[in-house]
Amino acid sequence: MNKDSGVAQAVPPAGLTSNRVWLLVALVLIMLNLRPAISAVSALLGAIRSDLGLSGAAVSVLTALPTVGLAVFAFLGPRLTGRWGEERLIAGSGFLLLAGNLLRMVPAAAALFGGTALIGSAIGLVTGAIPGLVKRAFPDKFAALMALYTITLTIGASVASGFATPLAHGLDSAWTLPLAVLTVPIGVLACLCWTPALTRSGRSRTNTPIPPGMWRDRVAWQVTIFFSCTGFIYYFVFSWLPTVCHDRGMDATASGFVLSVVALVQVVGSLGVPAVIARTRDQRGLSVVVAVVNIVGLVGVTVGPVPWGVWVSAVVLGLSLGGAFGLAMTLIGLRAQDAVTATGLSGMTQGIGYAVSAAGPLFTGLLHSATGGWLAPLGLVVLVCLGQLTSGLEAGRTRTVLADVPQ
Incomplete structure (x- = not known):
C-alpha cells in the first residue's frame, strides 16, 4: 500500500538501473520541449499577427490549435501505446514535434x-503516454516524477x-528565428536521446487501453473534470496573459516576462504537491x-494595479497553477491501480481535458473581441x-477507478 495515496502499487524495480537512468534523462529532455513551442508563440503573438496580417478570429484559432491536437491525440495515444509501447510512441512523437518546429x-x-497542428499532435501523444510509462517504470516515485x-x-x-521577445530584437527577426x-x-537533443527506442519491439496488447467501464466510472469523470478545468485555466493564462498585460499598458518585453514569472513560480507550486x-x-x-488561489491570481492580473499589482498577482497565480497542474497529473496515477489503467485513465482524462482546454483561449479570445475588454473573459474563467x-x-x-464497475 502506497503511503502517499492509499492505493495498491506495483512492486518497484530494484535500484536505479542504467535503463531507468537513461529513461529518466530521456523523459526530462522530451518534457523540456513540450511547452516552448506554445509559450513562445504567446509571447510573440502581436508580432505574428502584424507580420502575417491575421484577424482576431485567426489568432484565436492559432492559440487553440495546440490544445485541439492535444485532445485528439491524447485519445488516440492509449490505442497506439498498446500497439507500439510507450517508449516507441514517445520517440516517434519527438520527431513529429521537431518537424512541426522546423516547418x-x-x-x-x-x-x-x-x-x-503537428506540434499539438505530437505533444498530445507524449503527454498521454507519460503517466502510464512512469507508473510502469517508476511506480515507487510516481508523485515525485509527476512533480518533476x-x-x-x-x-x-x-x-x-521570457526570452522570445529579446531574441526577436537581437536576431532582428519578428518571430521565425526566435521560435527556431x-x-x-x-x-534535436531529445530525438537523439530517444532514437534507440525506435529500434525496440513494441509491447502488443489485445485489449483497448481505455476500458469501456471507465466511461461509466464516477471517479474517472471527476478526475477528468478537474483536469479539464485546470487545463482551461492554464491555457487561457499561457495564451493571453502577455496580451492582457500589454492591453493594460505594459510594454511587450515586460508582458512576456510576467508570463515568465508565472511559469517560474509554478516550480514552487509543483514541488509542494508531493x-x-x-x-x-x-x-x-x-x-x-x-x-x-487561482481566482485570486486571475483577478489580480486582470484588474489589479499596474504594474506592482500585476507582478504580485503573477506570483500568486504561478503558485496555484503549478499546484493545480501537478495535482491534476498526479491524480491520474493515484486513482489508477496499475500502469494499464493509468494509460487508459490518462487517455480519457487528457483527451477530454485538452478538448475543454482548447475552449480556454478560443472562447475567452472571442469574448475579448466581442466586448473589447477582459472582464467578460475573466468572469468565464472564474466560473x-x-x-x-x-x-x-x-x-x-x-478511491480507485473501476473499483465497482465491471470492465
Missing part, C-alpha cells in the same frame, strides 16, 4: 498553422516566454486551495475555477 521557420500563415514533469514543463515555458532558437536545438500528498489522507483540501473546486472535492477522495 514554422517558413514565414507563411500556412506553415505556421500546419506546424502548430510539471516543473520541467514550467521551466521550458518560462524560458521560451527556442525549440529546434532541444528538439509533500502535501505525503502528509494528508487525501487531496481534497489541496484541490480547494489551488482553486481559490471554471469554481468547477475545478467542486470536482476536486470528489477527485481528491482516496
